Amino acid sequence: MYVIRLCPGGRISGAGKAPQTHVVTATATGPDTFSRGMPRSRNRTEAARPFAELLDDVRDMQPAALRVVFDWLAPAVAGYLRVRGAADPDGLTNDVFLRVYRRIRDFEGDESSFRSWVFTIAHNLLIDERRKRQRQVSVVALDD
Numbered sequence: 744m745y746v747i748r749l750c751p752g753g754r755i756s757g758a759g760k761a762p763q764t765h766v767v768t769a770t771a772t773g774p775d776t777f778s779r780g781m782p783r784s785r786n787r788t789e790a791a792r793p794f795a796e797l798l799d800d801v802r803d804m805q806p807a808a809l810r811v812v813f814d815w816l817a818p819a820v821a822g823y824l825r826v827r828g829a830a831d832p833d834g835l836t837n838d839v840f841l842r843v844y845r846r847i848r849d850f851e852g853d854e855s856s857f858r859s860w861v862f863t864i865a866h867n868l869l870i871d872e873r874r875k876r877q878r879q880v881s882v883v884a885l886d887d
Contacts, residue, residue, distance in 0.1 A: 816858065
């Protein structure tokens with residue numbers, strides 16, 4: 744089980760909105776057993792694993808941890824790419840997470856730094872996609 748702090752609706756905390764702690768569980772029995780829990784209460788006796796442990800598991804390429812990170816951030820990344828005009832936001836989101844998983848050993852920081860790092864990767868891939876589209880030659884048929 745991992746702990747991820749989110750604001751209501753999964754957004755980054757803004758002025759006057761304190762982040763809530765959500766408990767995210769993942770088990771090794773399979774990807775379909777992942778579930779995102781309700782906001783954590785003070786009465787809960789079950790200890791949640793900190794973000795550092797999630798990061799360690801992602802670095803070890805544990806499938807459950809990879810799924811937790813993808814399910815946590817992919818909707819926000821896809822939304823960002825969609826709003827910014829990506830030609831294929833879902834495909835680009837997959838590319839973002841492939842790059843995240845390949846370069847995870849280079850990352851050092853906490854939850855908010857990790858989220859920023861993921862969005863920086865998304866932004867850079869979006870810029871690369873735009874440059875690639877600009878370089879493509881378009882064929883126009885001329886009428887006689």
